[in-house]
């Protein structure tokens with residue numbers, strides 16, 4: 001058993017518990033489990049700025065439940081940001097907390113409270129459940145939880161311009177065995193750019209309505225963070241801790257051309273360094289605004305471009321309400337192939353796609369899946385990120401499959417391993433064979449010689465979803 005914070009003494013009666021799988025900050029399996037939680041960072045910063053000190057522990061920084069329970073003892077209040085994939089951990093933590101602090105209060109909020117409030121309400125140990133954003137609710141709630149009903153709708157800021165800069169030292173520390181590589185309070189390198197990594201958010205909302213996601217149906221609209229504020233924060237972090245590269249965690253960075261134009265003008269001119277960054281876009285808007293896209297890649301060092309391609313088949317793209325077509329996808333691919341070739345010929349690092357792909361979508365035929373792998377093989381500069389479609393509550397398709405009894409994601413297990421089967425009736429054996437390259441001959445038909453040469457084995461690219 002690891003004794004994680006031997007020196008850490010209780011300083012407050014209020015504890016914020018960072019959530020994630022046990023051990024993720026002790027012996028992480030991959031980089032993504034190590035990202036810090038901006039919801040926690042933001043709300044703890046607001047609490048501290050309002051004179052409410054909180055202690056911090058993390059389920060990710062312990063390796064057993066008894067170890068966690070020892071750390072929970074003696075607190076009056078427990079606060080957690082619960083997402084669907086951390087719901088089982090939150091529930092267990094609340095139960096352990098109540099065992100050692102029977103009169104303690106458990107305050108919860110987060111995405112799962114917003115999209116699956118019934119599941120949250122079933123947990124007797126959750127004393128308060130806040131749906132929606134919490135910026136303008138958290139202080140009053142923590143000060144006097146008894147003046148609130150059990151389920152509350154939180155109040156957010158109108159614009160991210162009103163958010164304080166997150167005090168990153170309020171984020172959990174990793175175990176000492178990974179501390180050196182982690183660069184706390186910055187974040188570890190994950191293969192997209194040099195350490196230390198600064199994760200930031202410039203916006204919270206995405207106006208599209210893909211049926212597997214649907215962010216705009218549950219994240220209230222709010223103004224984007226001003227360009228200058230984003231650059232000021234990065235420069236501040238660079239002066240204080242050093243910045244090697246940036247990950248922009250926005251669900252959709254490539255929106256709002258006016259903002260992006262300003263970013264193109266100011267980021268190269270005012271940032272201490274034009275750090276390379278990871279950020280997300282869509283293929284239809286790349287096609288709509290190709291000049292803007294090229295300028296971002298060339299002038300602002302957008303070197304890892306995350307695109308939700310999802311599928312190479314129009315039939316499936318329509319079913320997903322993706323509002324992108326095969327043609328849009330190939331337009332973006334050809335543009336980046338061209339840009340990458342040019343960068344390479346000039347001896348520069350080519351920009352790369354972080355290509356999000358879904359397989360195992362209900363209704364997908366073998367031919368649809370072949371088209372998707374064909375599309376992937378057409379990308380010359382790519383990190384493939386493949387997942388089996390997961391029916392999350394909060395999304396239209398997720399709600400539908402849950403209601404039909406077809407979801408295999410249970411309350412106890414929202415996500416565990418990349419290969420987990422997620423939906424009844426999907427032939428996962430076919431997909432395992434597909435990712436092992438068994439159908440390469442068929443897939444290679446119609447591809448040019450260089451694409452045919454690319455390996456069709458994608459087992460390593462399958463991620464947790």
Ligand code: B12
Nearest residue numbers: 035036037038039081083084108109110111130133134249
């Ligand atoms: C950044 C991000 C990631 C990052 C980092 C995650 C992390 N450590 O924070 C990475 C890339 C690793 C990631 C991965 C995944 N993610 Co993610 N991610 C996001 C994203 C884009 C932003 C999260 C964020 O920082 N938001 C901003 C902060 C400020 O908001 P917040 O945390 O929700 O907190 C606010 C409120 O919830 C509330 N609140 C929170 N806690 C509390 C507590 C109290 C007491 C109160 C009063 C209020 C309150 O107040 C806060 C301020 O308003 C969101 C989408 C989004 N726009 O939110 C998806 C999202 C959270 N991810 C999602 C999913 C499904 C995943 C994955 C499972 C894979 C996937 N399909 O994308 C993986 C699994 C991660 C894992 N640990 O294994 C879903 C979750 C769905 C759900 N029902 O919970 C979301 C909503 C995206 C989506 N629409 O599908 N993710």
Ligand code: SF4
Nearest residue numbers: 206208210213214251
């Ligand atoms: S999948 Fe991407 S484009 Fe679609 S709604 Fe979600 S964030 Fe927006």
